[in-house]
Amino acid sequence: MIYGVPITHFLIISTLMFFIGIYGFLTRRNLITILMSVELILNSVNINFVVFNRYLYPDKLQGQFFALIIVAIAAAEASVAIALIINIYRRFTSIEVENVSELKN
């Protein structure tokens, strides 16, 4: 643990980062910026895992390994998302999120 910094400070930071990411997801109109907000969310979760591991269960390794796995998954997901965005751009010539409303009605 880190002397002087209680666990709640870390958790508050990660919570704020999480909700800022959600704000970005709900507000942004460009698909790539939405992707960036998703990365923010994933990062905040990562911080949470690591902090819990260090402060509450220092004799175990779950948190760190899971954070590793999340990083790998985020990388994979970002690459597929970018591929999709490129496809959408080819079809609509713009990547506004209003164009992908095929589920309408």
Added chain:
Amino acid sequence: MGINVLMFYIFSAVILVFSILAVTSRRILRAAVFLLFVLVATSGYYFMLQYQFLAAVQLSLYAGGIVVLIIFSILLTHHISHKFELPPFIHIFLGILVTVVGSGVSIVTILNFPFKATTNQPIGTDMSEIGRQLMNTGSNGYALPFEVISILLLAAMIAAIIIAKKGK
């Protein structure tokens, strides 16, 4: 105030300020760069918490891989100097509402929760230990997730290639 407390506050400030800027910036390239700063500060956190391997992975994969990918895709699909218009006010309002309420609820819960410190001895997290655990199948062993992740990455690669290639 110890140096680590100071480091903590610096990193926290960087994270919060730049993440807010990243989600509200009107130029897309600037948003990407702000995201980069957030990721670097996060890896600073990991260094502070003495998870060096994880911090290195964060820097190389996230900051060096994903953000580069994002910037490439921006360049492929956009005018970089294009300024976004603001979203409609109702979206902003609802977004702020959700953010404030959600974070309020979570923070209040966190503050009220009794976290118990533990006196277990920390386990070492140097490279050799991590390497051994990645191949281990006993307790603390992560051979299975390792294999699953490798298959996932393969699948993602194939998917990305197929989706992104030009059709006939």
Added chain:
Amino acid sequence: MINFTYTIWIPLVPIFIFLLTGLLGSRFKPLVSGIAGTAGLFFSFILALLTAWKYFFVIGTTNGAFQTIIAARTTWLQFTDKLSIDMGVLLDPISVMMLVVITTVSLMVHIYSLGYMKGDGGFARFFSFLSLFTFSMLGLVVATNIFQMYIFWELVGVSSFLLIGYYYEKPSAVAASKKAFIVTRFADLGFLIGILLVSYFTGTFDFAKLTDIHSSVFGTITSASFMGISAMTWAMMLIFMGGAGKSAMFPLHIWLPDAMEGPTPVSALIHAATMVVAGVFLVARMFPVYIFHAPEALTVIAYVGGFTSIFAAVIACTQFDIKRVLAFSTLSQIGYMMLALGVSGYGGEHGLGYMASMFHLFTHAMFKALLFLGAGSIIHAVHSNYMYDMGGLRKYLPVTHITFLIACFAIAGIPPFSGFFSKDEILAAAWNHDKLLFVVEYIVAGLTAFYMFRLYFGIFWNKTPHYHHEPHESPMTMTFPLVFLAIASIFTGLIPFGSFVSSDGIPFKSEMQFNIAIPSVIIALIGIFTAFIFYKKENLIPDKIVASLGGFYRTIYNKFYIDEIYLFVTKRILFNLVARPVAWFDRHVVDATMNGIGNTITFTSERIKGLQSGQLQQYAFVFVSGTILMVLFILYYIS
């Protein structure tokens, strides 16, 4: 005990023929349906004769009276453990007699229709409807309980609707069939209420229990009364209302003249011999109830019958359409039958009216059917219904001429033809009971002779108009029934009817009362002679009389404007005051509510449709806020 279960086939064979010819008739040549119908009915006719022979002669009387035999019965609908509707066959003197009448007349009409309806497009349909009607009528007369009779009553109404409206492309025929159905249906409302009242007070629908004079089912009704008239009298009056509708008593007679729009064999079957006597049969069937528990109703019945007979006889003297004259004649004769029942007592000689009514029903069926079929033969030859298109036909239609003449003698009441005997019994019963009614019927007898012979002389004698095609005698299928019925009209008068049918089942002998018989013959001869002078040769006497009567003649010719009064009441009063507001309410309140509900739902769904916008961020927003709300709920509400 002889087994009478086979009698169930008497009504069942026609209904099978109906289904067969109705469903499959179009696949074969039309004549096949005709032959099938006639053959089926011939089978029923033989069975009916067999039943009558067995009932009257082989079994005969037991303890001096003819027994009521229930030949078959099955419970159809059970209301409570005491009250149920059964379906069955009941044999007693009047129902056996009616079986004979119905099957005989129906068989003659079937044979006649083979010739009359030949070449018509709906030939198969006609025969299937005839079978349906015969089935309904047979079921009505053998009903074991009053509800079964009501069910068949309605079936008879439907069959007559189908048959009157047979020429469905003629608007006048459609209007006539609707009129017949609506008027009789309206009368049936009274009938149903009467049935319900009777069953409420007596607790049973069964005829055997109701008409058994020793039964105790009437014990509870002595105190119930409404407006000074006992409940039972109301009930029986309402039941008579149903009978009055079917038998076309005044003022529910309006449908019968219009019903002549149907083909002539239909008029012969339905409107002369069978359906219109259903009302008389109903009163006869319920006669013990009338005598002992509602004698005032019998007085009303007698006066209604008497009034109808003179009313119709007067109108018949002015009509020119053959079938209309015969229709009004039927009204008049049924008035006779109702009157005879109304003046009757119970038991032995007192029940003379009852016996006379049934006797007249029997003989009237024969000669009236003969008259209608003969009229059909004439219409077939001349292609017109109107007397001014006819004349001097005795040269061209010999068989029709002779049989028609025999029927005219029968209806006028000239001995030894059958009408004399039956009409005489009725006059005797009236004389013994109510002198006013006797006088009315006496006058009607004279009028009957007059208008029938006016018809006869006008058709077969008088001036011969110019015919486009020379009229020719009808084919054998049409003349055979005429001859058969003529023989029946001559000889049925000689049956000692009192030995078979009487009010209490005990046979009695009725004597010829010469103080009544001789004056009735005299007035009939006066009527015939008057008609002879007016109509045998062409002359101006009728026109002078018409001119002198002026407006009075016109009123009679227009049937006393009864139809116009009905139309006025219906259109002005019922439609405007009742139907129009109700229709307004239905359109603007009920429909508006339904439309309002529909519109509200459509509006709401349009609004809700916006939820499915396809916008990703909207979905995410709902998702996140829903999660936060749930967390709040769990944190603060549950714990």
